[in-house]
Amino acid sequence: MAAHFLTLSKARTLSLASVFRMSDAEAEKLFRDLRWDGGEPNCPACGSLNPYEYRRKTGALQFECRDCKKRYTLTSQTLFASHKASLRAYLACVAVAMNEVKGKSALALSRDLDMSYKAVWVLLHKIREAMSAEMKGREVGGEGSTVEIDGGYFGGYVKPANLRKDRKDRRLRENQSGKRKVVVVVRERGGETLPGVFRTEAQAMSFIKARVRKQTRLMADEATSWDALHARFEMKRINHQEAYSFDGACTNWAESFFSRMRRGEIGHNHHVAGPYLLRYAQEAAWREDARRVDNGSQVRRVASLALANAPSVDFCGYYQRHKAR
Template structure:
């Protein structure tokens, strides 16, 4: 029997040992090459686009000969105003892509020897960079599976049986429960969206799936509306999970990873940030057949192409 790709040496092309052995200068050069691939890492002014720059080596900065602006490799990117060393940033990215079900922020802060707050914001910036690859705006094509799953909003029952309430009733719920609706191409992209109800997935399919595509869905009644625009395979999960090629196993595979990420690693995810964890799970699913080196450098490239984060820059300094 052939060895699984993830167990082979080809899947391991980057390690923490190699990152720290190469040192800070090599990590900085990696970020430069990902930021300016057209010039093989030679700095280009982010303001005027001038290629005539020179290095200020004592501070790892550059100065433009055209507009005289000083800038660094992370200026204007999602890592703007960063204080962490480049070797630690690259190590954090390596840890993130190596963790197939995600990594807790306590563990990441211990691995990097930084504050919990630093690890928390850094991880969310990386998820924001992943979103540039997941949420491209392109419609899904081919055969697309659509499904929904509920996350959060757990209500702990009272200790005494006489005090317990019917947690199915709306008045006894917390309002924090959310639905992740996923649309996934077979052998293709994964697109998750967080909604209040699974029935909202019908409108999402209309916006994000090509009219020439075919669909697979379960027997939930709201998916009946999809038959008006697409050829839809339906499978009744109360009776069978796969019926001669009719299944939503690709969507269920995504939910399996996301559930283990939320329950097994993070234990609790706020509904405010659930969309970022859903995006991370989708990115990991779509890149699962790539080596960890390809995944890490791809994530660096996404981060270097992403603008300054309006949600996470100065997150802990804001006044509530």
């Protein structure tokens, strides 16, 4: 049997030890290169390539635009803006998070790097937000390609009462919490993955129609929610009560996405349901698509995305804001 990709030396191109050995100057150089093509600072306010470079009393590198006089840093106007920790610590966070192929627990990462839990929790969410930037407007499929769709329910767990006589039938709607949501994934075989979050599978129809190109062959399970798609796509259905794969029909690509997401939920993240369910799903999708990419390239890709995207709307000053209330 061929060796698994992750056991090969070509899967390991960046070690945490090498991140920690980096000098401040090396970390700055890397962030410059990742943010600006060629490493030349570019004013985020006016686009001028003509800054004056200096250091603050803390030693932090800063730029002042000679044209519009705005001051900026290596991370201004990016997802990593207003960072308290060092650039090296940020890079280390990304590196550890990437090495964990099903997700990284914020508590474990805070212990690994001796950073506060809340700082790490917010940073991990920014990493998810960076990953999701690659999925904006993504479409999958097309003529000659096959896309699998499937749904998986998350959240709304109702704990059964201790005594049997007090227990309620949790299958009934009135005994559910109403917090249960479904992640619907569309995944092209040999291609990209795209998740969405809905109340029911049936509500995902317009998402599927918008993101799956015409003339795609669709694969789905026997759930009646997908029946409406027959009018638009050539479809094959697989009845999972009879077989997982039969006559060319299966949803194994979609299942492996859910496997990764479930393992992330059970083993690392625990509470994925709620307002950030889509972000956790996008993280699992990104990891699934990057599963054969070496770790050094993954870290560079995520850090570049974080530096190419505007500050987080959800998390800039998140804790400060919530404390104020």
